[in-house]
Amino acid sequence: NAGVTQTPKFRILKIGQSMTLQCTQDMNHNYMYWYRQDPGMGLKLIYYSVGAGITDKGEVPNGYNVSRSTTEDFPLRLELAAPSQTSVYFCASSYLGTGGVGRSGNTIYFGEGSWLTVV
Amino acid sequence: GENVEQHPSTLSVQEGDSAVIKCTYSDSASNYFPWYKQELGKGPQLIIDIRSNVGEKKDQRIAVTLNKTAKHFSLHITETQPEDSAVYFCAATFRGGGADGLTFGKGTHLIIQP
Numbered sequence: 001n002a003g004v005t006q007t008p009k010f011r012i013l014k015i016g017q018s019m020t021l022q023c024t025q026d027m028n029h030n031y032m033y034w035y036r037q038d039p040g041m042g043l044k045l046i047y048y049s050v051g052a053g054i055t056d057k058g059e060v061p062n063g064y065n066v067s068r069s070t071t072e073d074f075p076l077r078l079e080l081a082a083p084s085q086t087s088v089y090f091c092a093s094s095y096l097g098t099g100g101v102g103r104s105g106n107t108i109y110f111g112e113g114s115w116l117t118v119v
Numbered sequence: 120g121e122n123v124e125q126h127p128s129t130l131s132v133q134e135g136d137s138a139v140i141k142c143t144y145s146d147s148a149s150n151y152f153p154w155y156k157q158e159l160g161k162g163p164q165l166i167i168d169i170r171s172n173v174g175e176k177k178d179q180r181i182a183v184t185l186n187k188t189a190k191h192f193s194l195h196i197t198e199t200q201p202e203d204s205a206v207y208f209c210a211a212t213f214r215g216g217g218a219d220g221l222t223f224g225k226g227t228h229l230i231i232q233p
Contacts, residue, residue: 004162033220035220040128040225040226041225041226042123042125042208042210042222042223042224042225042226043163043208043221043223044223045220045221045222048220058220059222090162090163092162107153107165107168108153108165108220108221109165110155110162110163110164111162112160112161112162113160113161113162
């Protein structure tokens with residue numbers, strides 16, 4: 001039972017380089033999310049998706065892009081890496097979204113994280 | 120958008136004592152409040168959640184209370200054990216610009232002293 005799997009676990013990038021953080025889930029969840037976590041801070045939502053083919057911006061989308069071609073995969077792309085993007089990135093998924101009183105199935109499951117350093 | 124404040128940032132308690140972590144939220148439309156535990160080098164893991172139509176929920180040594188009027192919710196851990204040492208995050212549903220997902224507090228580092 002893999003859950004949410006992220007790769008790579010660690011990466012060092014040079015300023016201006018590009019890379020893609022991979023995320024896949026095997027729980028047939030509709031919703032997927034990308035968060036970043038900075039030291040001493042909570043998690044900030046970067047992008048989310050409510051299903052294949054649909055993506056939306058979260059709180060801090062600048063400098064990132066996402067795609068959702070399948071239910072299982074939700075890659076996060078950094079086009080021109082900047083030092084401000086040094087962070088820990090978490091992919092997450094849930095069967096339903098988080099809104100709605102009385103709705104079930106909206107537990108969000110997180111991956112193990114990807115540590116990214118931009119130098 | 121939603122704003123979630125969490126206190127304290129660090130909490131040290133003796134093993135066997137109780138620990139309480141408090142959060143406040145700003146958006147009165149928020150209706151889902153989970154708590155996550157994050158161990159070193161791991162992703163956050165849901166430990167308990169509560170919806171706005173419930174005032175209290177318990178699961179063994181863990182309980183969460185919600186005061187909608189005051190926009191407060193709290194995590195209570197009784198009979199603390201060494202394995203409870205971790206960072207705990209509260210969260211609330213995010214309302215703003217059509218975005219879904221959660222707004223998180225900044226976390227509480229809980230230290231259980233032997």
